[in-house]
Amino acid sequence: MLSNMLAEVVLKENPVVYDYYTRFRKLGMDRAANPDDTAPFEEMKKLAYDINPRDTLGVMKTFSIALNLVNAAEVHHRIRLVRVSELKDDVNHIGPLPMVEDSIRGTMEILLEGDCDDKDKLFERLTTQKCEIVLTAHPTEVNRKTIISKYRKISELLAYMERPDLHPFERAEAVNNLRGIISAIWGADEIRRVKPTVQKEAAGGCAVIESVLWDAVPSYLRKLDAQCRVTLGKKFPVDATPIKFASWIGGDRDGNPNCTPEVTLEVVTRQRLRAAKMFLNDLNMLYSELAISSRFSKELEALAASVKKSDDNREKYRRVIGHLRRRLVRTVKECEAKLHTLTDTSEVQLASAESAFGSLQGWEDVEPIIKSEELMTPLRIMYDSLVETGFELVADGHVSDIIRRVAVFGMTLVPLDIREESTRHTIAIDAITRHLGIGSYKEWDEEARLNWLQSELNNKRPLFRIRDIEDNLLGLDPDNRKTLMVFKVASELDSESLGAYVISQANTASDVLLVMLLQKQFGMTEKNGKLMRVVPLFETLTDLTNSPAQLERLFSITNYLGAINGKQEVMVGYSDSAKDAGRLAACWAQYTAQEAMANVADRYGVELTFFHGKGGTVGRGGNPALYRAILSHPPNTINGRFRVTEQGEMIRQNFGSLEIAERTLDIYTAALLRESFTKRVEPKQEWRDQMERVSEVSCAAYRHTVRDDPRFVPYFRQATPELELGRLNIGSRPAKRNPKGGVDSLRAIPWTFAWAQTRMHLSAWLGVGDGLRSDNEEDMKTLQEMYEQWPWFREIISLISMLVSKTDFSITKNYDDLLVDSNLRSLGDEVRNKLVETRQAVIDVSGATDISGPHVQLMRASSTIRNPYVDSINVVQAEILKVLRSMPEDDSPDLTPELRTIKNCRTDALLLSIKGIAQGMKNSG
Template sequence: MNDLTQEQTLERDVQLFTALLGEVLREHSRKRVLVIVERLRDGFMQLREQEDAELRDKLMKRIEGLDPQTLSEVIRAFTIYFGLVNVAEELNAHLARMDLISAGERLWMGSFDDTVRQFAEDGVSAENFQSLLEHLVYLPVFTAHPTESKRRTISDTFRRIFLIGQDLHRRKLNEEELEDKLQEILTHIQILWKTDEVRVHKPQVTDEVQQGLYFFRESLFEAVPLVYRFLEKAVRRNYGATCGIRVPSFIRFGSWIGGDRDGNPFVKPETTELAVRMHAELVLELYLERLAGLRRMLSHSSALCQPSPEFLDSLDADEDYWVDTMGQRQRLFLHEPYRRKLAMMRHRLQANLDRVRARMEGRDYDGLPEGYCDERDFLNDLYLIRDSLVHHGDANAASGPLQDLIRLAETFGFHLVNLDIRQESTRHTEAVTELFARQAGAPYYQAFTEEQRLMALAEAIAHPHPFVIDKATLTAETRETLEVFEVIARMRAEIGQKVVGQYVISMTHSASHVMEVMLLARLAGLVGKDAEGWFCSIQVSPLFETIDDLSHIDQVMQTLLDNPTYQGLLKASGNQQEVMLGYSDSCKDGGILSSSWNLFEAQKKVIALADDRGLACRLFHGRGGTVGRGGGPTHEAILAQPVDTVHGQIKFTEQGEVLSYRYSNPETARYELTMGISGLIKASRCLIESPQEERNDYLGIMDELARYGEEAYRKLVRQTDGFLDYFYECTPLDGIALLNIGSRPSHRKKADRSLGSIRAIPWVFGWGQSRHTLPAWLGIGYAIERYRGTDVERLAKLQKMYQEWPYFRALLSNTQMSLFKAEMRIAREYLRLSENQEQAAAIFSVIEEEYRRTLTQVLNVAGLRVLMEDTPDLNHSLARRNLYLDPLNHIQVAVLARYRAEEDEEKREAWLDPLLRSINAIAAGMRNTG
């Protein structure tokens, strides 16, 4: 086995899984399914090698001759294949990394070993490296956008296959044991075949919260402590065991699931309250499990070691709790002090958990024990045990599971995640307008200028009793808006101060939009003025999403940061301003080049404003899974940020299907977190040494390219007759809207075919399904061609930019991946779905021409012969999927045609199942959706 290359080992695993899937299909599917699957795969493989119109026609006729049930089974077979390929790739990547570690060689770029080694080799002192570590905050935010089509039960089964596959590689098995393992995999594939991967019902928001919790329970609670251990090892290896560098706990997690109400009518105040309690319930359950393990392990006897005086004092102080509250015998664990302490800690935590559950169920909890006041008391007990073990020479016992639990408690507290709340700016404006209107003699707020609004809002925030409000007389919308702030205040008091992260305002167009939120928070007691001055326990993150908003970001933020009332509130809340940048809508609005460049420029403007005022500023990147929504490898994305803008902190959304790929397996989660954190460490080097400024000539060229790119994008998307009809008809958007993969509607307004009505996610999802992937590359080829013309020197300049500038390199690397996933031959097949064939053909010819232009220009600039030549593993991975994606796309076209043409409602419904399954399958094959 060891004689095989990594690629050969991976191919062997893929072939094994495929063969076992074939066995399951042979035994458990309708008789013809395996034959159809193989003939379609082989036929479309031939077409890839050489176009043959007669063969293509023959394959389409075969597809069109199949009934809905058989088609559904064929699609399901392809979907399971993609899942098995994902498992094989993830497993082999993990094993290759472990082999490198075992060999003691220098590890991969982005590993902690390589990163810390580079700092040490560059002469960065231990003191400076410590200083950098102390500034770090790494904050992925989990969101529930409707792009994750995989059910949790399916994820569990694939996890089992991963673990069995690991045994096949790692353990020395005799023939009988090997046969047993193969039978186990076969059994799990058989279970997959008999488990419906498409949800019968659209998920509720609480289902999405449970889906998010899955990653913490199954993966992250194991991965996070190991990430810290590996970083500590890298520090010791490169700076020496006695260097004195201490790695603080800087990983945090956020979530929008249950807090994001922008455009989702199903997220109510009570939904947010339930989500917070579900988070608290899970984290307390997981701590209790680990405390039980520690109690079994730390069996030290006071007759054989001497605990620290501080620890013994704490045991004495807890004597009444032990006897009266717990009702325990004094002699229990009398000579096993750590077991006694851990038993009390478990009792207290159980009391916390019982109270959370009582509140969730609406039960009375007055008679329940108090438990811990907050996470700090719990952590202090853990620190006491750790320090006492070190005190009597058992530091090794303190550095294992106990230290892991300390890391977990420092990371997750009693709240698990910082739940961000998001709402659209107009909801706040409407609420504030109504509140002002209900006051006697109050002027009409909507008629105010921006300056007048800011004055009125500042006065109201500072007033001891700003409004006389009878909530019963308010509109339902305003009542609900106010209740959200009341929930924030209540949950902070109940669970802890960190339970809510930021209040995010989408579509922020002016400073008053932020001040309106502060006024609404004032009414819930979250901000205000008392005898000691301003207090503020809410932090607001304005979200800038459109090209226009990004270009005006400095004006809005300057007005806000210079407002005396806001300055007072900001200072009271810690003097850190977070600003969120929207990748999705800006890309839909002006195209990928304009979006990317405006985001780049906006970051520099905001950081400069904050620096001038002595404020800390954290940028929050609203990235999606796909390139069209800011996706791409996290390590490269962080390094591609503007120089001197990542000051130790990075916050970004992890959306939809990205959660599954990055965090389902603890082994992969560990790798992904490591790659992101190492990128953050490198990008934050500006904190300890002067950064090298970006070249003005590069910035000027990007200005020009972005202008040309936006021009090309708008010409096609906004100025071409019938373009949106093309999008609606030549993509499976109608199926996406019906797919039960998210609680959020796919449109802001129903039956509205405007670009503004379509959400950014279905926009990207639709183009991806039909193999256009247009949002990720449209305009780039035109921009480069127009800039360089026939000037050889200009091409050389672009090539140098690609080699030297991380931003430009990441942009074109991501473009390559999107061009590779696009297939113009397949995209053309979707034209048959258009009602106006002539118009659709004309639009497609423009798209195809721009695709070819972009392909040529990107390869020229990158100095490559073929796409992704410099990332062969990813190239092979995508090519491997194409074998099954090609037939799936053709099936989808045929099913869409039947579904749309069928007038009989019952017959039409029969075609919906294979349509929805085809969307699921293509999403799984392309490894991203929206």
Template structure:
């Protein structure tokens, strides 16, 4: 990418539609280089690869790194536009049902396989998919940058068209160049650490740009595919595709998420959806200019309109407008009530009727649909009104279902305060029988009075008030405003029962016809290897406890369990983490069947492969048979959010891909040979995992690893990047065990070691083959062919190996001052890397790493020369930053250093 050659004409190409992604990328990069030559010619030779950057000033180095980061952004935009164009080409040439990842393709296959309409209906009843937007500190791009990237994407798409004249095309090209120039002139870094409020605005940005419009389209697309492949059948497609969020509700290790912040977050989320409905209803009213002279207006609409107008305190303005256009008048009535609802949501006084809940607004749109259908305008009902009704069903009055998350350390502290208030002495150990008996007792007793709570610490009162917020805002904003309470680092049954006790203190435990239940789902999060292994026994015991069982029954005989990819990887390495996650899901699914409650999994994935970020379709298809059953929640974190939802075409594809993959697994997983458990494969996986875990834990257990990691990576400097409100460490600790998984992955990726996605795999494979010989190799090759999970693991390890560069890694290692530590740790990494490469090639039969992934390798190769250059620049910046004699000298180096971190993250396409 830094050898673009001499400047070429800045005129817009004749048609991007006929150009390859490489040509489109080269043209965009050339526009940036022309901007740089005009704005800051001193750095242009470095960007063009004609000279090194060693003679640049700190300011010029910073601008060079910023420009290199923009290069990656432009290439990524070109790739997204090309991918969208390619999908359209396939649809035109072969048909929509040949396009992978679509409902059309899934249902065409189902029909050919003899899947009946009744089977489809059965799956639709339980289908529930919810991506959950989170604010983990992994997004290095500001919203201002995202907005400019979006404009560049749209202009690039416009240039694909062949309808423009040369004059019009050049005008579009000029607009695009302006956006590139603005990108170069816009600060690339957050000057201040973002607040939670900033993160809420960042999350809502994607809803206003794409998600509000496109999520309802997922439902419509599914309905169209069903009608096409099962034309004589009727189906009820419920609003199965919704969004969740942790932004403003995730308190785990983030002291800035307070109850006041959560309250404001809920208000902002509600206002976002209400303002969207107001805008869309205004558009709808403009379109539905239907006159009684031209169309039959059903009497039920006339009657309802008059009834509503008569009930208003001041209906004169609505009566006076559009007197001969009843549908417009009805839209004006909806707008009137929406405006009153907006006032109430903002905390301002209302003067007339407002919507008490989203169901009332849904009912109004359904009435309009029925009236249009009766008036022989069913197509208008389907095309104009139903999408807006679907939007309200999906987003309601809260935009997202906000999850609350807290750590067991905090909940246990609150419970200890509660013990002291009821027992007048210090609590016993939380794993004692006495503690467990007390929890059971507390679930049967009424909540303490406000006066009794005064004895609690402020932290405990804050925790209970968090639960109280749920009951309050569910009634004020929307009954589905909250998703669930996630309990991080769940280790025992007592941990979960403790959360029920705190919910009880807040009034969320209610009396039902069959006994008490909790109205807010309590979801345990199992994160470490040990906790994943303990999870089935914990859930078996929990589901035998009446309040837990009844609470699950109130949720539709459903108990959600969250599983963590990040911490299990940090805890045990890549292969053991994947195997333990797989086993936990299979065993928990069996526990659910045994207890008569479906276990639904919430997958805590990140963007990098180390944190579960594998390709959507492949990752879902590799889950254990029967473990999904149409219910799927997954976190969408940081850069993943902007990649998936920044542009309409990509967002529509990603949503449909996720939904169709989940639906496919629900339909096929229990009848597919590929997912039938095979004892031979499972034992092999167990042996591989055990050996890989030993190698990994021995490595991370090295007493000198922390010293090496801190010196040979920008671990500490990453915390200076203002990319998230959350601290990098929980509770201020500085041990490796307490370091969050995100900076752990982030820093190992920056220094090109990338150990989190491959270390231990080579040792595991070698020990397996040493013990089993040729029959073992034959078995592993069969597993690679027939086991989806093993294939996924090995494929992602191989892709990760393509990111490793030991020569560059060695430059980072040179930052470790202790020679013995440096040589010892680096030698272990180099040896395991070489072993892993050799073992992966032996099993797959490939001659070189990456030859099986030609498209991925080509994309990576386009970036690597620039990434490598920035890595070398970063090493020197780290050396200078750490040896600076005073704060002024450090400040001069800090901006270029942080830009180097941002640039490498952009080039790799993932941070943490």
């Protein structure tokens, strides 16, 4: 239906584009129906060659929209499946959540029948476990915010049209609305003409909270409460938070010069402003509901007596709410005033709290609400009073929703993590030690650094004055001053505004102690509650291998062990380790490092929480099967504590609508509960030995191609749109840490993104075939045993098989034929031969008859719809790249006005093709 509507719009607007679109789609469908027939693909290539620049742009736009419509329809179908599952209750299975394995309801029933028959233990774990989802702005969401909202509206209309009580006129109106939205999308400019600022990225992260999660979180927790009552016979605590959210957007400085201290302060202030306004809106609704003038608890009576009596003395709930509203207005006003000083007021539109929420007199006489407890405490008193006085149904309505929002989002929506590269701290402190005449910190060895850092941490006198950094009296260069001023900003923020301080490329224990020292210098202490937890990020193969020793060194420092109060967080990098060593070597390094670090922490009595820096795609460590992904982690490394990133387009995929967001929250909560009680498979020694062999062989093969072969870098640059990705205005930070560097300096995201565009997916499988193959028959028997008996290994092989099955030889070879120099094409043939070997190796290990393995049914259903679109885009994209690369540079005198127009048109078409393929590939794009 949606495809037909799009075709109608295109036919009306541009019949020529419509003709090309339908011809391409028909050829794509013919190819999908009979993959062995090469004629449709050859005809597609000829069609791509013949099309003119302006029509190319229209065709790419149509296909990009079509694939977004496919995704909207798929989201709707996912929601429909959830609803169908929820409605299949019978007398033996009662509850509001789906009766499936990866739901809390299904998980509880499985555990009660097997691994845990104690309902009290289940309830205790469920109410204390913590899963924190960290939103990040990694540049893989290619759609503009305005376009995303239109696709969300399409999904909502599809659901509306399935209502059984819908009048024919209402259905016709909905159909017309769909046509109107699709027409508006067609008429809109889908291309970002300027790169988004960090502030806009942060606003996008907050948008998913405001538009979806603000309602989804309390809605899901209500269902979780109901399920606990039905299955466990207990009420879920109204302020319990099994799921929380945090953010990197506005605090992630690693490789992003645009994320300045001032930007961090602005982002946090805006988040506090949004939180205050949203809670103010909630309290306005609650004020109209709680017009209760009799029966109050003693605590509520006392609370009402302590606030200004400007409201009806008989309606004590309203008096308390009125006081809270005035305090929130004061909060809004102060945030707005701060933003006026931080930004150009001509560019900032700040809505007045009074105009938005009505006139609330007396806000000048009250204090702003800074900490969430200032809102939570009176809300809990009101809730308890309602329950105590017989109004429990009222308490379990809007009051409980607001309490749950306060518990999950607080007064800052999401606490902000700070991330910075370790060398930045080293260079900054080196400038200070040299200025003070005590030597060059950068030149000291590790022991000298640790001795000096411990001495300074114990020293009561400051190393430098904060004013010297503010006024730059030490003569620091701008970069060093910015590194230090981040700590100045953090020290002035409320403790709830900030989460972890993550150190990327953390190689030594001194990297951690140095951040502890810088916090001390800026007055961030445990006593004032502003000491941020310091989180080393181990991301390369070497970092992961050395991580247990680094943790051991840290914990052996008495002062450090005392400072962390028995709790340590460690971040494990997935995408960078895979780019460094290949998929299998990275996976095994992550597994063994987590095991070893958990053992070190256990010896020192430290509660260790792993923060998993997984990308959205499989090539960057992601896993579309969240439930299985959590259960496949090494034993004894989660223990009810799980922190993970949600990146780019995956935020929309997992939290883009109310129903999907609730389902995602349910899966996370269920998986953590199941993991706590399920007896995990401990790998046998022969399995470990085999993984050591596989890891070593696969890493060597991967690095031989990527690092040692002089043909690889030029081949990569020619065969993929890697260089052109920089023109996509999808992120605020550069694609490379070092603009002049090679593959090593390339960020893991564009590295994976570029290979996904050509349907090669090399980053997810290169080296895997070499590692899995062996001339020793016993090796293969062991690998097959591992696949059958070890869930961790089976999940890795299944994911690799899914990615390998999405590769397309004809597509990748077409890129080579059109774009790659003749002297480099042999490498492309070699890589495709490696892919054939990898496919066979995966089949040999899994014993499957089809490379897609257990994902085959879902994948085939989705690919049948997507491939005719994506194939067409790939063929046209390769032709566009060929033409663009042959045209003069933008600053060349040979670029005539006519050529410039053609080049701009083709560039826009290229960007739309990149968007379209990313949408079509989804979890691998």
